[in-house]
Amino acid sequence: MRPIKKLIQLDEAVAIVLERAKPMRRKEIIPLLKAMGRVSAENVSSKASVPPFARAAMDGYAVRARDTFGASRMKPVVLRKVDTIYAGGAPRKPITNGTCAEIATGAMLPKGADSVVMVEDTESDGTHVSISESVHPGKNVSKKGEDISPGTRLISEGDILNPSKIGSLAAIGVKTARVYRKPVIGIIPTGNEIAELGAQLKPGQVYNINSYTLASVVQANGAEARVLPVVNDTLKDIQRIVRNNSDCDMLVFSGGSSVGERDIMLDVLERSGDVLFHGIAVKPGKPTLFGTIAGQLVFGMPGYPTSCLSNAYILLAPALRRMSRLPETEPSCVRARMSKRVVSATGRTQFLTVKLDRGMAHPVFKESGAITSMAFADGYVIVPSDVDLVEKGEEVKVYLL
DSSP: OOOOOOOBOHHHHHHHHHHHOOOOOOEEEEEGGGOTTOBBOSOEEOSSOBSSSOEESSSEEEEOGGGGTTOOSSSOEEEEEEEEEOTTOOOOSOOOTTEEEEEOTTOBOOTTOOEEEEGGGEEEOSSEEEEOSOOOTTTTEEOTTSSBOTTOEEEOTTOBOOHHHHHHHHHTTOOEEEEEOOOEEEEEEBOTTEEOTTSOOOTTOEEOOHHHHHHHHHHHTTOEEEEOOOBOSOHHHHHHHHHHTTTSSEEEEESSOSSSTTOOHHHHHHHHSEEEEEOBSEESOOSOEEEEETTEEEEEEOSSHHHHHHHIIIIIHHHHHHHHTOOOOOOOEEEEEESSOEEOOTTSEEEEEEEEETTEEEEOOOOTTOTHHHHTOSEEEEEOTTOOEEOTTOEEEEEEO
16 A cells, blocks of 8 residues: 555645646637537627618518608508518519508618508508508618628637527628637546446446546536546556547546555656646545646546546536636535534545535535435535534535536
8 A cells, every 4th residue: 555645735736737727729610500618719700791781670661751751540641562572582673752662570671761660550452551650760670780790899719609609600601610629638447346337247346437427527618528448457558548548638537546556547647747746635535646748637536436526526627617718617605504513524625515405404425435425415515624523503605516
């Protein structure tokens, strides 16, 4: 057994990770239909007007406004209909004194017209239209360029492309978006005790949980997960997997970071790279390793599922968001009262998972190897490293998962 030599505090570990997690510089052009949630790598300004022509904002009749002045229900103005214009069609005749054109919402306004009378304020016999409400110039009309005029900045570099921003690009006919590439994260489970899903478990084996929880965290924070097969606990096998995936922006191992004779991730980093820390003063998740190999970031997460997932939330997710150029997130919080007394280890920050019920926080942590310690939780309570006791009934802040 090889004990962890020195634990660092959580805030120091977070600072080290974030200092090494550099925002992506590589760019790519992708179809607009795949741009949701991606980060723009360029400024985009419009060269066109949207709409590209004046158009009707209502179903009704295109008119010259002055022809409707004085119109009322008691004394309607009668105009001669000379055209019918549908959305997507072009007007065939101009509007002149005493004439109008039936027009659909979104259809191009004919030459000579400056306003639209709503159909509700009209009566028609097919040839003539009685108008019972006057309109002013521009009424019920969307002007050319009213939404977007040439030169309008639609997207700024660093913007996250959401449905409305994607819609603005579509409005000017853009089919692609230049975005920052997603960081590629290699996820590597280690240990002879780990079996792939669907395999027949051998004595002493458990199914591979961590690859699936880690991949979910990776995908939720703007990165691409490359899930690799289980690797044996040998120096040669782990060095090979590192060498074969040197194109990844980060490698995340689960297992192999603790103090057993076969936990050899520390050996790999010491021989091939730099160890930035090994061991954090947190519970769960103490045996966490972080370093670099030839500039590539390497995490060695604890093998136990709760420890692994807890540290993925605390350390991996912020690093991924910085690399992906996504904004930092703050978890939602609620206040609750502890349902029982909790004793914590002084000197280690504890992340205590809890379930909420009627304003009470019920601890659900079983042990680091139990994934239901997280799956059955609504959130977690942070017990600071200098606190060794949380009393029953004490108000706590619950960070929602």
